[in-house]
Amino acid sequence: VIDSLEIAIVAATPLLLAVQGELFAQRSGLVNLGLEGMMLTSAMTAVVVAQLTGSVAAGFAGGIAGGMLVAAIFGIFAIRMSADQIVTGTAINLLALGATGFIYREMQHNAMFARPVPHLDQDLIVPAAWILFPLALGGLLWNTRFGLGLRACGENPEAARAAGISVSGYRWLGLGIEAILVGLAGAHLSLALSSGFAENMTAGRGFIALSIVIFGRWKLKGAVAGTALFGIAAALQYALQAMNRGVPFHLLLAFPYVVTLLILCGLTGGVRAPEALGKRER
Amino acid sequence: VRRALYASLATLASLGLLGAFAMAFGHSPRELAIVLFNGAVGSPFAIEGSLLKTVPLLLTGLAVVIAFRSGVWNIGAEGQFIVGALAAFICARGGIVTALLAGMLAGAAWASIAIVLRFWRNAPEVLSTILLNFIAIHLLGWCVNGPLQEASGKYPQSEATLELPLLGRTSVHAGLLIAIGAAMASWYLLYRTATGLRIRATGLNPSAATWAGVAVRRHVFLSMALSGAMAGLAGAIELFGVTHRLFERFAAGYGYSGIAVALLGQLHPLATMVSAAFFGALVTGAGELQRSADVPSSLATLGQALIVLVLIISGSFRSRD
Numbered sequence: 290v291i292d293s294l295e296i297a298i299v300a301a302t303p304l305l306l307a308v309q310g311e312l313f314a315q316r317s318g319l320v321n322l323g324l325e326g327m328m329l330t331s332a333m334t335a336v337v338v339a340q341l342t343g344s345v346a347a348g349f350a351g352g353i354a355g356g357m358l359v360a361a362i363f364g365i366f367a368i369r370m371s372a373d374q375i376v377t378g379t380a381i382n383l384l385a386l387g388a389t390g391f392i393y394r395e396m397q398h399n400a401m402f403a404r405p406v407p408h409l410d411q412d413l414i415v416p417a418a419w420i421l422f423p424l425a426l427g428g429l430l431w432n433t434r435f436g437l438g439l440r441a442c443g444e445n446p447e448a449a450r451a452a453g454i455s456v457s458g459y460r461w462l463g464l465g466i467e468a469i470l471v472g473l474a475g476a477h478l479s480l481a482l483s484s485g486f487a488e489n490m491t492a493g494r495g496f497i498a499l500s501i502v503i504f505g506r507w508k509l510k511g512a513v514a515g516t517a518l519f520g521i522a523a524a525l526q527y528a529l530q531a532m533n534r535g536v537p538f539h540l541l542l543a544f545p546y547v548v549t550l551l552i553l554c555g556l557t558g559g560v561r562a563p564e565a566l567g568k569r570e571r
Numbered sequence: 572v573r574r575a576l577y578a579s580l581a582t583l584a585s586l587g588l589l590g591a592f593a594m595a596f597g598h599s600p601r602e603l604a605i606v607l608f609n610g611a612v613g614s615p616f617a618i619e620g621s622l623l624k625t626v627p628l629l630l631t632g633l634a635v636v637i638a639f640r641s642g643v644w645n646i647g648a649e650g651q652f653i654v655g656a657l658a659a660f661i662c663a664r665g666g667i668v669t670a671l672l673a674g675m676l677a678g679a680a681w682a683s684i685a686i687v688l689r690f691w692r693n694a695p696e697v698l699s700t701i702l703l704n705f706i707a708i709h710l711l712g713w714c715v716n717g718p719l720q721e722a723s724g725k726y727p728q729s730e731a732t733l734e735l736p737l738l739g740r741t742s743v744h745a746g747l748l749i750a751i752g753a754a755m756a757s758w759y760l761l762y763r764t765a766t767g768l769r770i771r772a773t774g775l776n777p778s779a780a781t782w783a784g785v786a787v788r789r790h791v792f793l794s795m796a797l798s799g800a801m802a803g804l805a806g807a808i809e810l811f812g813v814t815h816r817l818f819e820r821f822a823a824g825y826g827y828s829g830i831a832v833a834l835l836g837q838l839h840p841l842a843t844m845v846s847a848a849f850f851g852a853l854v855t856g857a858g859e860l861q862r863s864a865d866v867p868s869s870l871a872t873l874g875q876a877l878i879v880l881v882l883i884i885s886g887s888f889r890s891r892d
Contacts, residue, residue: 320697320698322646322697362880366880366883370883370884372883373644373883375644375646375697376644376830376834376879376883377880377883379646379827379830379831379879380831380876380879380880380883381876382827382876383827383828383831383872383873383875383876383879384873384876384877384880386869386872386876387869387870387871387872387873387874387875387876388592388869388873388876389869390867390869390872391592391596391867391869391870391873392596393867394867394869395596395867488869493705496701496704496705497705499698499701500698500701500702500705503698503702537713537717539709539710539712539713539716539717540709540710540713542709542712543705543706543709543710543713546702546705546706546709547706549702550688550694550699550702550703550706553688553692553694553695553698553699553702554688554691554692554694562695562698566695567695567697
């Protein structure tokens with residue numbers, strides 16, 4: 290039981306990193322539906338850089354660079370041009386899916402990318418993602434002027450602007466934090482959990498992460514607890530499938546989303562979404 | 572007409588970008604264009620393939636258009652597509668018409684959940700529809716592994732079900748006519764009826780619409796339900812016309828592609844027909860590229876994304892009228 294729990298935790302690590310990243314973006318008022326594409330892109334750039342340099346560390350840096358690249362595209366459209374965030378996010382998912390799929394297949398013709406992908410042995414990302422990051426990011430969000438400003442931009446951008454805060458500046462920073470975390474998530478997915486890239490390898494993790502942000506009520510504690518729950522539910526699925534007891538594990542998989550939906554409706558009391566979430570800045 | 576020009580220019584620009592991208596990987600854009608064109612419309616077989624792909628894209632595109640007209644982005648078309656197909660499969664015993672209606676009803680119901688939650692509990696529909704997509708995907712997974720699995724129990728898929736009649740001697744099914752009819756009906760509803768006018772007023776400016784005496788909530792609800800019905804119909808037609816079976820990866824991203832289709836169609840029902848045909852041809856042509864020229868078919872997805880981004884830049888779809 291302990292073993293499978295550990296596997297569940299390790300397997301859910303990219304998810305948790307992405308959840309924390311999206312949480313920061315959403316606290317600043319941005320809904321980044323392009324999270325899926327961001328993670329997919331950084332999974333690919335991580336593998337490419339790791340293969341070119343032969344170093345895992347460089348691969349992780351490459352993953353972050355990939356996340357930054359997607360964040361830059363999202364930011365130019367959603368912040369700079371105040372384009373619709375939902376349309377932009379959807380376009381970015383299509384863009385990442387198309388571009389990574391294309392580049393991946395093209396790479397197969399190139400001998401350089403036939404080299405083995407360096408694999409991460411000592412996985413420090415897991416404890417960092419589950420303990421260090423939530424504590425540090427929680428402190429940043431709730432106990433600093435920066436965190437206050439960021440939350441203000443997500444709740445009431447007009448008031449924030451009146452108080453002399455640069456709303457777009459804070460949103461860029463929130464997006465930047467997301468890019469770093471999601472870059473790590475993509476790199477962890479392709480360099481630690483698997484060894485290499487595969488087409489559409491994120492397989493909906495970005496959208497699951499979006500759900501967990503809601504499940505965790507836009508809080509880091511909730512992010513950790515929610516990811517653990519979703520991760521364990523996914524691990525249970527494989528266990529049940531292996532035992533083949535005829536338990537309807539697909540219904541079990543749907544259950545966390547039903548609960549999340551109830552949380553979104555505030556039926557379990559408490560916190561709601563940041564007020565200005567997803568609204569266009571004029 | 573000006574907006575059609577905009578859309579065509581944006582498409583040309585995106586195709587240019589796409590060619591540049593392919594060139595960066597050592598392909599000749601001219602050869603690519605020739606293979607793509609022939610693969611999409613170069614033979615009767617290719618045209619049939621393109622039309623088959625056009626049907627689901629047109630219906631999910633219409634779903635996005637109708638919802639958007641009342642000011643709602645329906646990104647839950649994927650889930651509505653799935654429940655539509657599920658309901659249609661279950662009701663197939665009652666004949667094809669009953670089954671298609673059941674699919675529409677199920678899609679409408681699934682979309683309504685999101686809008687009810689928004690009015691009742693202020694839950695943003697962008698987030699709730701994503702959750703509903705997941706619930707639909709797992710529901711389908713349960714069905715094809717459990718109650719609806721084929722009797723042999725070999726694969727996680729359902730038994731084969733009814734088939735839509737084909738048009739003449741082609742491989743194109745009657746769903747094409749239904750989809751075109753749906754586009755005409757949507758145009759008539761939105762532009763030629765009082766209800767359509769109220770829906771559009773709601774989307775343009777909800778508070779002004781309220782002052783003008785429009786029951787805003789009722790019209791948002793109505794257009795979202797209609798939108799879900801279109802997506803559900805798309806799923807049902809795809810089931811009876813193309814796949815004939817349900818399986819886990821049934822939706823294949825049609826719900827999300829519908830957003831690109833709707834945007835290129837300038838969020839107008841009739842223009843959406845052109846845009847869906849274009850994307851259908853693009854997808855089919857890209858499939859041919861992969862088979863005969865060994866160029867990844869992901870090029871089609873990339874093309875959809877580039878078109879949306881270029882359209883945002885040109886800002887043409889912001890003027891909603």
